Amino acid sequence: MRFGVFLPVAGFPGYGQGETLTAAVDAAVAAERAGFDDVWIAEHHFMTYGLCPSATTLAAYVLGRTERVGVGTAVSVLSSQHPVALAEQAALLDQVSGGRFRLGVGRGGPWVDLEVFGTGLDRFENGFEEGLDLLVAALGQGRVAADGDTFRFREVELVPRPGRPMRPTVAATSPGTARTAGARGLPLLLGLHVGDQDKAALVAAHAEAALAHGHDPAGAAHVAAGVAYVADTTAEAVAVLRASLPRWLGPGLAGHRPVDGRAHVPRDAGEYADLLCRLHPVGSPGHCADTMLATIERTGIRHLILLVEGAGDPALTRRAIARLGAEVLPAVRSAC
Template identity: 65%
Template sequence: MALGKDAAASMRIGVFLVAAGFPGMAPGDVLRGTTEAIEAAERAGFDDAWIAEHHFMSYGVCPSAVTLAAVALGRTSRITVGTAVSVLSAQHPVALAEQAAILHHVSDGRFRLGVGRGGPWLELEVFGTGTARFERGFPESLDLLCTALNGGPVAAEGEFFRFREVSMVPQARMTPVVACTSDGTVRLAAERGLPMLLGMHVGDDEKTETIAAYESYATGLAAIVGAAHIGAALGYVADTTEQAVREMRESLPRWLGPGLAGYVPVDGRPPPRRDIAEYVDLLCRIHPVGSAEHCVEKIMTTAARTGLRHLILMVEGAGDRARTLENIARLGAEVLPAVRALRPGAA
């Protein structure tokens, strides 16, 4: 497919680390491998690295994306590190803002905070925030977070938070990214002018529809229409597309089967169900999984169809530490230069 140069204008490409707990991998080794992958991503020329947060499950073994981001920032010097995402329903928004401000200052601005509503999972029970915070407390939490990240001062007289005015120490001016998987959250982000993080479970059509909805909600409001949204995708390169797809079909079910089963609802509702083989085929079909040339074409197609100029690639799909590092290196050497060569003014 022939695509114009404008499709990749000012494009950023990052890595997305779930800290995936494949069978037989000790969580400590996974976490060490995650920081090693971020160091490798910096060497390979990626713009940023984003860390997922999950609790009490093997799908992702990092329960504090902010903590692991701090480690990664201390081991790197150029790359931006973000959370994708910190679960806002399970923690106090002002406390999270304080942690983000620390990382912002000590990294010279290389930290970005991504937040999400999360789900009705066990952490709501364990941490005591409850299902009500999940079901209707996200707007209140997000507004407090944004006020705190805008330097404060911050006070609360809402349903879930009530406290006197306090000054933020240290102050930081940061714009959080919001994971959007529902129309209500898209509207919240649009009304506040916050960029969205769009998950790798949806393809170009769904991402395009979500961005269009965002822009419709932002019309006439004091919002940033065309904010710098981020799209997540599976990213895996091999000598041929057939080889890459075959390897993903072999490895991903070993992780996704037990991993997705770890999503245990807190309130007795049925757990989520997904046909794993069908899901893997979907991921391989809609994302850059294949030869270097195929990966470049997929990235450029997504940029052209959705208007996204920031993609983050989930690079851990092989479930092997050495293969993950090889995947990062090959994406950096064989895919990123080709994408960036299509940008106006690129060397």
């Protein structure tokens, strides 16, 4: 079993951006102290849902502030950056951290980022697989060239090369992306917006594609994200998050702006908060442990990463991390 914390670097009202970034780093340090195995940092642009525009940059800083935990990106958005440049960053962090860096990548969305960074909507809609293949080749072979629809360049050598074989984890919200990862033997990162049944279906789609392409699906170290908050009683924990989450989710989700004319209607923040509390380990220590064990049993995923910023208060976040480490993780580990 592996357990991590997932840090979107959530922009709650009432806190300055510097305070929020500092609080995220403090949460990462607290997670190491509490016995978590890793820390995963999200990338977002031009929105308060997440205040980190470069997950690799903040991961580098967190690697320097910690000694033991793995530090990863959940995720670096592949549609808005060059895959070989991302491979260079990943290799660099792998080398200087002694192998503690983890790379997670995703397609992203049809957002204004594509316009600002000049990659365009076609990269999002049609270029993901080509970019993913270049990223995997650069990290695995150390040399890479391209003659595709999106990328064309002569062969180059990756400098530095990773200190070990690196295989990115791929965020998937659809069976198509799960199959894309499975065909390449890459593990999945499954989001917090769906429950165990949907996660299990994506794992099954991945396994089918993996087998068809000669990969052993049992060897895929999938990662599942969820929200976590622990209090003395489940009612207390749920009340805290139902009050706090909409203050973040409302303005945060409204920050998604399509690059084209397609309509985008954000989720209702209150309903989404209720859903997250129902799906994930939000409750007493016993309830949290039981919920995590149920996810492990239903999905087969043995690496859970927990969004711990939901209370919207850095002190409460650090307290929840400490309680999860002391009162929940040992119970889950001992039962697995």
